[in-house]
Amino acid sequence: MTVPKKRTSMSKKRIRKNIWKRKGYWAALKALSLAKSISTGHSKSFFVQQTSNKAAE
Incomplete structure (x- = not known):
């Protein structure tokens, strides 16, 4: 027959x-x-392709 596990203490739970x-x-x-x-x-x-904003100007 199975037996329930012991309850975890508050300190262990907090840790x-x-x-x-x-x-x-x-x-x-x-x-x-x-x-x-x-x-x-x-x-x-981390490499990112730079987009040129010259077309917007």
Whole structure:
């Protein structure tokens, strides 16, 4: 017969939740940093084709 698992303590639950949140925070920070570097044109790892705006002038 199956036995129910023991309940996870609040501290373990909080630790796991904070780790999960921290991963999301760092992913968002990296994405924002990459977006800033692309928009300023200082990106060294991400290549974007530049379109010329001479036709619009």
